[in-house]
Amino acid sequence: MDFVTFFALAIPLVVIAIMVIAHPSPVYSALFLVLTLFLLAVYFLFLDAHMVAALQIIVYAGAIMVLFLFVIMLLNLQSDTQPTPxxxxxxxxIIGGVILVAELGLLLQRSSSEQAESALPENFGTVEALGSQLFTTYLLPFEITGILLLVAVVGAVVLAKR
Amino acid sequence: MIDFLITFSLTLLMVLMVLNLGGLLLWVERKGSAVLQDRIGANRAAVFGKLPFNLGIVNTLVADPIKLFTKEDFVPPGADKLLHTLAPAIGLVPLLVTFIVIPFGDVLIIGGREITLQAANLNIGILYVLAMVSLSVYGVVLGGWASNNRWALLGGIRGSAQMISYEIPLGLALIGVVLAFGSLDLQEITRAQGALIGGWIPAWGIVYQPVAFLIFLAAGIAESKRIPFDLPEAESELISGYFTEYSGAKQAMFMLGDFVEAIIVAGLITTLFFGGWQIPFLLRDGFHFPWGGTLALPSLLVTLLQVGAFTLKVLFFCWLQIMIRWTLPRFRYDQLISLGWKILLPLALANVMLTALIILLFE
Known part of the structure; x- marks a missing residue:
């Protein structure tokens, strides 16, 4: 990903992400979040991670954010007129933000010295590569995530039955 | 450069084909519904004077669009103007670009250059279709919300819940097919369907995955919001549901979006379950019949036959959806949701498990 592409995507992305929290209307906030996630997916495309890009759109932009909008519309939330307490x-x-930036800076420093110019493996970002990584190297975290989601589903069903 | 031009023209061709077929389906729907209900149907605008019959082509393909595009474009007071205008486009555009991953032929050989008749060959294949179809939900949701109308809002809410619910069985039905053919690329899936089981049965997806086909058909019709799943528009309850407050060209875009979705469903059913562009026993050099005997054909003719077969199959499944629409009554909303979550979802899950088990045991 070259310099121009990066900033052509990064600047709108940051502006839109700020609009998510700056806009008074909840529906517009949610829509800006959708746009943010969509642009992130475009980023993944440029980084050759096609599978991740597709999942980003299917799961976040296409499903979770629709549920957000669904709830906002169902509760008929109006624009936020009062100042937030x-x-x-x-x-x-501010403290959290400073810590995050420091961490990112540290990571950047470490990674740029080690593997800046290493070429991508042959089938990087394909469905096969991602799948075999998930089911071999990262099997345990993958299964734990699955169990967490299952717990959330069961919890939702229990709450709905009350 | 030439590669880019080829890809560009294939993409343009696909988008234009889908747009035109969408318009054509409006005619098929109006005249077809008349045939099914023993009416005459659209017959007013005739150009050739009195014929013994009037196909209503002028009516639906010329007069209707002119009427729609010259109507007043009304935005109700209190509506969100920006989103009200954007919603039809947000709903339609992702659907128009979906078709580019569906292959409509094997290869076209021109001047020694092999052109694969698939506009975009993506590694993620089917996932691209799911991503685009899931984005089109926003058209319905935003159209319903931005209209500042209760019926429209109800339609939008119904639409979002319905489309999310049916995306899950839809995706799981696809997983069964992907397991059976071992690829996400629709061109590879179609090529695999050219094989023969036992020497004479074409190895089409429906032979391997009959249950997935039924789930996919039901969930696909639910995704395109047509009867018996047309709860988001439900004329008798919600006026026109999420596009109650739309008129003119914007309403035409919503209508076209529904037809395009029907075409996508037909295209996917054709590609995944009915061999795509495959004609039984037709290989690249001609027919090879299982009872012996071959019929050699020139390569160009084979390609034309394949494209023709694909088109015919897609048209047949479009017609099937229109027939279903005009024969069935509408579900109640609770029936719709429980069909999706309590019948289709477990069935689709069982289908995936069974398919995986069979593949594990026999391969």
């Missing part, structure tokens, strides 16, 4: 959240957010 502050509980020292601003300060916590």
């Amino acid at each position: 502050r509980h020292g959240l601003g300060r916590a957010a």
Whole structure:
């Protein structure tokens, strides 16, 4: 991914991501989030991770965000007119943000010195490569994620039955 | 450069074909419904004077679009203008580009150059179709919300719940097919269906995955929001559901979107379950009959036959969907949801498990 492509995507992406929290209307916020996720999928496409891009759109943009919109419409949420009450959240957010940026900087420093120019393996990002990684190297985290999701589903069913 | 031009023209061809077929289906629907209900149907705008019969082609293909495009484009007061205008496009555009991964022929050989008749050969194949179809939900949801109308909002909410519910059995039915053919690429799946089982039965998807076919047909019709699954528009309950407040060209886009979805469902059923462009016993150099005897054909003719076979199959399944639409009554909403979650989903899961087990045991 070259310099121009990166910034042509990155600048709108950041602006749209800020709009998610800045826009007063909940429906527009959700739509900006959809757009953010869509642009992220485009990023994955440019990074040759086609499978991840497809999953990003199917799962996040196509399913989860539709449910968000569904709930917003069902509750008929209006635009946010009152100022948000502050509980020292601003300060916590600033501290969290600084820590995140520091971590990212550290990671960037470490990765750029080691594997900056290494070529991608032959079938990088294909369904086969991702699948075999998931079911061999990352089998345990994969199964644990599955169990977590199952717990969430069972919890939702129990709550709905009350 | 030439490669780019070929891809570009194939893509353009696919999009234009889908658009035109969508318009054509409007005629088939109006005249076909008349045939099914023993009416005459659209017959007003005739150009050739009094014929013994009037096919209503002028009516539906010329007069109807002119009427739709010259109507007042009305945005109701209190509606969200931007989203009200964007919604039809958001619903239609992802559907128009879906067809590019569906192969409509094997290879076309021109001047020693082999052109695969599939506009985009993606590694993710079917997943691309699912991604695009899942994006088209936003047209329904936003159209319903932005209209500032209760019926429209109800239609939008119904639409979002219905389309999310039926995407799951749809995807699981596809997994059965993917397991059977071992590929996500629709061209490879179609090529695999050219094999013969026991020397004479074409190895079409329906032979391996009959249950998946039924689930896919039901879920596909539910995704395209047509009777018996047309709860989001349900004229008798919600006026027109999510596009109650739409008129003119925007309403035409919503209507066209429904037809395009029907074409996509027909195209996928053809490709996954009925051999795509395959004609039984037709190989690249001509017919090879199982009872002996061959009929050699030039390569161009074979390609034309394949494209013709694909088109005929797609048209047949479009017609099947229109027939279903005009013969069945509409579900109740709770019936719709419980059919999706309590019947189709377990059935699809069982189908996947059984398919995987059989593949594991015999291969």
